[in-house]
Amino acid sequence: MNKKMSLLIVDDLDDNIFILKSLLKEHLPELELYATNRATEGLQIAGKTNIDCAILDVQMPEMDGVELCRRIKSDVKSCHTAVILLTAHRTSPELRARGLEAGADDFIHRPFENIEFIARVKVMLRTKRAEDQLRQSNFSLGKRVEEQMEALRKSEEQYRALYENAPLAYQSLDGGGQIIDVNPAWLQTLGYQRDEVIGQDFASFLHPELVKTFRKNFPVLQTCGRVEDVPFRIRHKQGHYLDISLNGRSGYHPDGSFRQSYCVFKDVTAQNRIQRELEISEERFRQVAENSHELIWEVDATGLYTYVNRSVENVFGLRAEELIGNKYFYDMFHP
Known part of the structure; x- marks a missing residue:
C-alpha cells in the first residue's frame, strides 16, 4: 500500500505560504503539508520527517533557498527529498548553476500559472515515489545478493572458480576507500601484483583530477547502495592511464551499517579513443x-x-x- 506523500514549504513570507498551501490543498488534498517561514526550522523538519518534496523560496534573509537545498541534499536523512526552488523572477544561468550544484530538481518563478505549478509538483512527487520504489527494490536485491554470496562462500571451490575466471575487473573497498580485494582480471588489466594493491587507498590509483570526485561520490555509494557507469581514469603500473566505466553495489551488515563495496569495471580506453577519432x-x-x-x-x-x-x-x-x-x-x- 502506498504511503501518504509529504511536502514542505519554506518561505519567509507568510502570505506566500498561505497561497501555496491553499493551492496544494485544493489540487492535491491527499498531501501531508508542512510549512515554515524560517530556513533553519525547515532544515530540522526535513531531517526529522520523511519529506518527499520541498518547495524552497530562494530569497530568504536567514539562509537562502540554494544553501538550504544544499544542506537538505547533504543530510543522509533527507538526501532523497525532491527540491523545487521558487524565485521571484526568471532564473539567471548563474542562479540555475548554483541551484543544480546544490542538488535542486526543478525551478519555478513567480508569477506562475497554477496549472503548470501543480503539474510540476505532481511530476516531482511521481518521480520521488518511483525512485523510492526503485531504492526499495535495490535494497531487496542487495539482500538477495548477500544471501547468494553466503551460499557461494559455503562452496569455496565454486566461488573461487567464479572469482578467478570473471571476465571483468572486480574490486572491493572498505568504508575508508581502501582496497580489500581484487580479482585476477583487475591485476591483469592494470599490471600490478596483488601485494602491491591490497590495503592501498583506491584514490591513489586514480588520475589526480578525479580524486576529489571519488572522495565526494564514494559516500553516495555507501548511502544509496549503487552507482552505474561512473567514468574514471585509473593508472596502469607502467604509468599510463586507462579509461574505465565502473558499476558498484554496497554490502551491509545485518544492522544496516556499511560493510564493503562490490564493484566491477571495464576498460573503455579503446572505445573512447575511437569515439574521439570519430x-x-x-x-x-x-x-x-x-x-x-x-x-x-x-x-x-x-x-x-x-x-x-x-x-x-x-x-x-x-x-x-x-x-x-x-x-x-x-x-x-x-x-
Whole structure:
C-alpha cells in the first residue's frame, strides 16, 4: 500500500505560504503539508520527517533557498527529498548553476500559472515515489545478493572458480576507500601484483583530477547502495592511464551499517579513443564540406534535407534552416 506523500514549504513570507498551501490543498488534498517561514526550522523538519518534496523560496534573509537545498541534499536523512526552488523572477544561468550544484530538481518563478505549478509538483512527487520504489527494490536485491554470496562462500571451490575466471575487473573497498580485494582480471588489466594493491587507498590509483570526485561520490555509494557507469581514469603500473566505466553495489551488515563495496569495471580506453577519432573525423568532414565549392547535401529516406553546405545555400538562395527539415530534394528541381 502506498504511503501518504509529504511536502514542505519554506518561505519567509507568510502570505506566500498561505497561497501555496491553499493551492496544494485544493489540487492535491491527499498531501501531508508542512510549512515554515524560517530556513533553519525547515532544515530540522526535513531531517526529522520523511519529506518527499520541498518547495524552497530562494530569497530568504536567514539562509537562502540554494544553501538550504544544499544542506537538505547533504543530510543522509533527507538526501532523497525532491527540491523545487521558487524565485521571484526568471532564473539567471548563474542562479540555475548554483541551484543544480546544490542538488535542486526543478525551478519555478513567480508569477506562475497554477496549472503548470501543480503539474510540476505532481511530476516531482511521481518521480520521488518511483525512485523510492526503485531504492526499495535495490535494497531487496542487495539482500538477495548477500544471501547468494553466503551460499557461494559455503562452496569455496565454486566461488573461487567464479572469482578467478570473471571476465571483468572486480574490486572491493572498505568504508575508508581502501582496497580489500581484487580479482585476477583487475591485476591483469592494470599490471600490478596483488601485494602491491591490497590495503592501498583506491584514490591513489586514480588520475589526480578525479580524486576529489571519488572522495565526494564514494559516500553516495555507501548511502544509496549503487552507482552505474561512473567514468574514471585509473593508472596502469607502467604509468599510463586507462579509461574505465565502473558499476558498484554496497554490502551491509545485518544492522544496516556499511560493510564493503562490490564493484566491477571495464576498460573503455579503446572505445573512447575511437569515439574521439570519430568526432575529429566528423569535424574534418564538416569543415571540408562547408568550404567546398561543390554542392553537398544529405537527405533521409523520404528525400527530406538533413544537411546542406554553404554552396547549396548560395545556389538555391535559401538558408540552411529553411531547407533542413522543411524541404525535400525533389522540391528544388524542375519536374
